[in-house]
Amino acid sequence: MRRSVVTGVGVVAPGGGSREEFWARIVDGKPAIRRVSTFDPTAYRSQIAAECDFDPARYGLTPQEIRRMDRFVQMAIASADEAVADSGLELGRVDTDRLGVCLGSAVGATITLEDEYVVASNHGRDWVTDHRHTMPFLYQSLVPSSAATELAVRYGAHGPAALVSTGCTSGIDSIGHAHSLIQDGEADIVIAGASDAPISPITVACFDAIRATSPRNDEPDQASRPFDAGRQGFVLGEGSAILVIEELEHALARGARVYCEVAGYAARANGFHMTGLRPDGFELGEAIMEAMDRARLNPDDLGYISAHGSGTKQNDRHETAAYKRALGEAARQVPISSIKSVIGHSLGAIGSIEMAACALVVSRGVIPPTANLTTPDPDCDLDYTPLVAREAEVDHALSAGSGFGGFQSAMVFSKPSEVS
Template sequence: MSRRAVITGVGAVAPGGIGRDAYWDLLSNGRTATREISLFDAAKFRSRVAAECDFDPVAAGLSPQEVRRMDRAAQFAVVAAREAVEDSGIDLGAVDPGLIGVSIGSAVGCTTGLEDEYAVLSDGGRNWLVDHTYGVPHLYGYMVPSTLAAEVARQGGAEGPVALISTGCTSGLDAVAHGVQLIEEGTADIVIAGATDAPLSPITSACFDAIKATTPNTDDDPAHASRPFDGRRDGFVLGEGSAVMVIEEAGAARRRGATVYAEVVGFASRSNAFHMTGLKPDGREMAEAIRVALDRARLDPEDIDYINAHGSGTKQNDRHETAAFKRSLGQRAYEVPVSSIKSMIGHSLGAIGSLEVAACALALRHQVVPPTANLSVPDPQCDLDYVPMTAREHRMDHVLSVGSGFGGFQSAMVLGRPGRSGEAA
């Protein structure tokens, strides 16, 4: 009998709300968490708006030693993982630690800690030769992205496979998919999977300023700066955060009476082998990822009830994936609701895919489609049902979440509502 993977716990550290319930409250009410940057002085930058997490690590339960040791991204991941494990109701201490795995995604690793420490070591960039003795004791850990996964593994006592997945902006989707694969192949019975990024720093802002990818619309109305699929959009809004989920083998979850959010029924990833930041307008590679994900899920386009779009808020991306939906789903693309939660929580790079998977799991639970906030002047070239401004109650059995990343990465994941494949709700 084939092994299947289900989500039984969800944890989130997100802009606008710390914790799963606060995160869903923000999304379902269509509130935005974008604002002027407060984490550093952004006055000299082209884009000065971001979606920040109001995060106090001590209030979130981290010890002073953990706060000192961990980069901000690691802190997010550990807090989200703790919530996910608690939500799942599972006693990890009663599980063979060799059958507990961890799969964490991140695009930029410990960016915040590295930049802070470089500023200290170089005396604000004035010294080319730095004095390493001024660095914090755990500076080496900031330079190794796998530290993020290792911290989560330490918290959960995971002695099975532990991996850091870094595929740019699809890292979150790909990390969850890797966790699902570990379950399906029998390498692990439980996987703590998700992603984290805390990229809000001067170096990240400078990089995206240089390629003019982020919005310059920052002074007049930062709360409405993220406008996916809107004709007035002029770039995406950087964000930060983490979502982590407990993924279990379905039969074991059923036997212990776990509450299931969703089953991950299909996944695929493709590359466009085209350009580091560019996208082909026909959306062929994303369409192929969607097609293969549906095939693996044994579903037809008519079975998809909601699409959680990448929806970054750049003209190139929004038109690319609109074409991909039409190419892969045909007429169904015009009938199924589509929305982008980046309109509310910005684009947290590697973390966003996991935040979107969590949003899909919660949408299935509540049977509510989150809206695309700030969408009031539709782009004529984006002519699908993008659920503007207000959430919508909607019957959903299967949802599709897609991601697109620098380097040409295209990923698609299909989640199913509990009970649609023989699983108890």
Template sequence: MSGGTGRRVVITGIGVTAPGGAGIKEFWQLLADGRTATRRISLFDPAPFRSQVAAEVDFDAEAAGLTPQEIRRMDRAAQLAVVTAREAVADSGLPFEQLDPTRTGVTIGSAVGATMGLDEEYCTVSDGGRLELVDHTYAVPHLYDYMTPSSFAAEVAWAVGAEGPASVVSTGCTSGLDSIGYATEVLREGAADVMIAGATDAPISPITVACFDAIKATTPRNDDPEHASRPFDASRNGFVLGEGSAVFVLETAESARRRGAHIYAEVAGYATRSNAFHMTGLRPDGKEMAEAIRVAMAQARVNADEIDYINAHGSGTKQNDRHETAAFKRSLGDAAYQIPVSSIKSMVGHSLGAVGSIELAASALAMEHHVVPPTANLHTPDPECDLDYTPLTAREQRIDTVLSVGSGFGGFQSAVVLARPDRSER
């Protein structure tokens, strides 16, 4: 992506709805404590499935402020996005009622769209799968919205009063990073003044669990859900499915400083690449992820020895963990061995398209608190994953620059660099 007009883009508001607690305070406390939010699936009976664990959000839509009509209209993923966007807007302190709505945009990432709603509605219209010719009259009135993920951006735009550019980014498990990268470019090129950007996914449904069961990507460690997600550990045997949402308020550094806003971080660099190799497979050398990292760092104008923390994709599959380790070494050289790395998926699971934004929220909060969140459940490191993966316990240290990466089915590899805006003045 180009640098546009060169306008610097910063984060001034964060909202998070994730496993283990709603809101940025609860979310950060979970990570800082190294606690896990993985458990046996409760949203449906998981007994027929190979993997029966997930990281669920304890979400009460009514208590979160949604009206009965909103709850009826929106799939769970859309509900999470709207509630989270409202938190981000409130956190930013921006007087949205005074903004030009045509200069306020929305970009929402999602890998699987309204999976839960579609799953539930198919069961209803097919009478539990018994009807080959389904009866559409039993479907909810807003079923069309479930089939078009663009409805997520529309719902968030309506919730915040945004009438500018609105889109959904769906690039698999890098959607949450790519939505931020796209929104940043919109601001850099001057097409908007404020962007509400992030991602949402609520994929914990029978169809999703069955799909990952079929390729044996998720863990069968059902007897110990709390310790089932084990990125970079020699005993890992698959990822733990999750759900959630993270949304940011992005604006130019100039406007944020002019109004005296609290700035969490600058989105200093972003790049994405495709491996053009395999739908689910990864090259062991990590070449494409390394290239995304290199370009993002070049755009941010930071060197490898200036990266203070790496928020890894860290899904907890052998293929990913080894690929990612190779990518860090390839792109960062000897500095890779000196930089603390961690995977928060060990605590909040893998929420597919949403997780990139959730991990960026963790990265920004790590900078805010100068704490590296740990990789939970990492007791026996894989010998091929020989970097500093911050096992078990959070670590206090100064953090001015963070690299966050993602890897997704389809061959997507993305990287974002967050930096303290005043780093060049220090």
């Protein structure tokens, strides 16, 4: 069977505009959360977010590209450029018919669409809008797959190209799709990951309406508290992570440095509730067990779990139940942590950012902590790595994710024996 490995990692995240800045931030466990700065959030229940200090010109984007692309596309380009450079790929020597792209996003060009609607509708006062007042690239913003097209054109990729949008599991699922393309022989290299820039009035208002986000506005650095008894909801974030996923023999033939192997992936849907979760964690547990089975691992083989860990009471208890269901007694032995405590929840992007963290954990042997976990919820009684990072040899890392609509996904990254 064809095997896929990670040969490049690129990240744009709150508190860090590169892979190394991101890694230093999550290992330090220092939250990058503040009052929303891109618009006046005074009218909203939750007025805080994990924002990226992102200047597209710093990453070499031209004024024309900046004008054409929504922020989520700009961040995808920046992280993809870093990943491709990190991989050592010489694109001029790559068979571009075997080079693919798979990008995940939950909400696409939210910022551009909202901004343009405000202009076209005269701040919502006009029911009938005039298209002559909108930007000429509005169609590209309306169609999220335009982001995958931008990446494919940038790197001359003539292989499979796709946009995966499965809510908050989009980032895991996009890498899972890339893994499948390589297994099936459709591509030798896939530039894969996810990007989202959802920090806008409409997004904040939507999560306010269901009281999903934290109202801890006076203490933003303490607001994201996964698995803590004092948690009040998640903190909205933004960002992007792109991985170069490559067929193992192809990577070895060109002497590539390998971070880890994509050892197992599985997804389930619960059909239970649009935003609710079954308390027994059944479907997430099933996805974890299937991913472990495909990786040919026993529960006690795991060295780390990157939790979904959003910081809502419902999710954290659901996730804890899923780990116990899938792993049995081994669930109490494996270190688990949530980097959302540091960089917030960037919706569709967070799964790929967490997979980037897993690749770095496997290759570097350090487990990032869960920030702000000072008083554990008694119902979340596993080892959630409070406050301080740990050094540990990690041969196999699991990441799990849940998304609105009932999406449940899990993925395992492992050290491949051939290159360890």
